[in-house]
Amino acid sequence: xxxxxxxxxxxxxxxxxxxxxxxxxxxxxxxxxxxxxxxxxxxxxxxxxxxxxxxxxxxxxxxxxxxxxxxxxxxxxxxxxxxxxxxxxxxxxxxxxxxxxxxxxxxxxxxxxxxxxxxxxxxxxxxxxxxxxxxxxxxxxxxxxxxxxxxxxxxxxxxxxxxxxxxxxxxxxxxxxxxxxxxxxxxxxxxxxxxxxxxxxxxxxxxxxxxxxxxxxxxxxxxxxxxxxxxxxxxxxxxxxxxxxxxxxxxxxxxxxxxxxxxxxxxxxxxxxxxx
Numbered sequence: 050x051x052x053x054x055x056x057x058x059x060x061x062x063x064x065x066x067x068x069x070x071x072x073x074x075x076x077x078x079x080x081x082x083x084x085x086x087x088x089x090x091x092x093x094x095x096x097x098x099x100x101x102x103x104x105x106x107x108x109x110x111x112x113x114x115x116x117x118x119x120x121x122x123x124x125x126x127x128x129x130x131x132x133x134x135x136x137x138x139x140x141x142x143x144x145x146x147x148x149x150x151x152x153x154x155x156x157x158x159x160x161x162x163x164x165x166x167x168x169x170x171x172x173x174x175x176x177x178x179x180x181x182x183x184x185x186x187x188x189x190x191x192x193x194x195x196x197x198x199x200x201x202x203x204x205x206x207x208x209x210x211x212x213x214x215x216x217x218x219x220x221x222x223x224x225x226x227x228x229x230x231x232x233x234x235x236x237x238x239x240x241x242x243x244x245x246x247x248x249x250x251x252x253x254x255x256x257x258x259x260x261x262x263x264x265x266x267x268x269x270x271x272x273x274x275x276x277x278x279x280x281x282x283x284x285x286x287x288x289x290x291x292x293x294x295x296x297x298x299x300x301x302x303x304x305x306x307x308x309x310x311x312x313x314x315x316x317x318x319x320x321x322x323x324x325x
Contacts, residue, residue, distance in 0.1 A: 107289040112296070115289035119278070129297065131273040132263055135191065139198025139266075140259045144252055146199075147206025151251075154207060155214025156240055164207070172204035177265055184269060194266035201262035202255045209255075213247030214240060246313065246320040253309035260298055 064073065089109065095101040096108040103111070119125040150168070153160035176197055183200070187193040217240060225239045267276030275294050282290035313320070 104286055105288060107292065111289045112292045115287070116293040116296075119290060119293065125278070125297075128273050128275050128278050129301075132267070132275040132298075133301070135194050135266060135274065136198055136256075136259045136263050139195045139262075140202065140252075140256055142195070143199045143203040143206055143255075143259070147203040148210055148248060148252075151207040151210025152214055152236075152240065152244065154211035155244075156236060161211070165211075168204050168207050172208060176201045176262055180265070180269065189270040193269050194263075194271065197266035197269075198259050198262045201265075202258045205255050205258065206251060209251045210244065210248055213244050213251070217243050246317050249309060249313050249317070253306060253313075256305050256309070257302055260302060 064076065092106070093109060096103065096106050096111075107115075116125075150160075150164055154164050154168070155161070179200060180197065183193050183196050187196050221239060221243070222235060225235050230238065263274070264276035264279060267274045268280065271277040275298055279291050279294045282288075282294070
């Protein structure tokens with residue numbers, strides 16, 4: 050009976066289903082490549098095979114041709130820089146405002162009582178509903194577009210970072226108090242370093258939200274930008290240009306994700322999970 054029980058409890062080693070035990074680099078690259086190729090393959094079958102109407106799903110070749118046309122004839126780089134500048138401005142302001150509020154909410158019960166109900170309520174309100182007010186407050190210029198990006202992510206920054214602070218074990222705080230730390234010491238030498246990995250991860254996740262709100266922001270009297278290009282091309286049923294702009298946004302997103310991961314790895318090597 051004992052040997053049968055031991056055999057049932059024996060956990061067989063697995064490479065594919067290993068849980069935080071390392072993963073072969075070649076298998077990771079293979080799965081990533083597969084995840085990218087399968088959608089492209091399905092898209093190619095539907096478009097080249099004539100299954101889908103080319104007005105609604107053009108071929109990959111048509112999308113690339115439209116992209117070259119937009120780059121060389123329609124000044125797409127100007128639109129990319131315009132959109133990137135709006136996203137960057139809104140994202141930086143949202144980080145400057147949201148990160149300190151999140152740390153304060155997670156650290157002090159008084160700050161959670163002060164900001165918690167407001168942040169928790171407003172983050173459920175759709176940003177598009179505020180567009181008429183934002184236009185009244187900020188006009189039709191760049192300020193309104195940046196404000197929409199800011200408004201869309203600042204509350205998520207605050208609430209996610211507040212939750213990260215709350216996950217710091219009380220034992221860590223009590224040890225610091227025992228060693229003679231003041232509240233200021235506790236904030237700057239314990240809470241902030243312990244929360245920094247979560248802060249970088251929060252910003253990495255929410256920069257994607259900034260690009261999502263970009264399209265909404267460029268509904269406001271925009272004359273340039275990727276969101277503007279998408280909306281303008283959609284009016285004339287230029288699906289190939291719409292798809293190419295979406296691919297460009299996705300490529301920029303992958304680049305930013307890589308940058309945040311690189312910052313994480315360089316600035317916080319002690320927080321990087323072990324790899325085999």
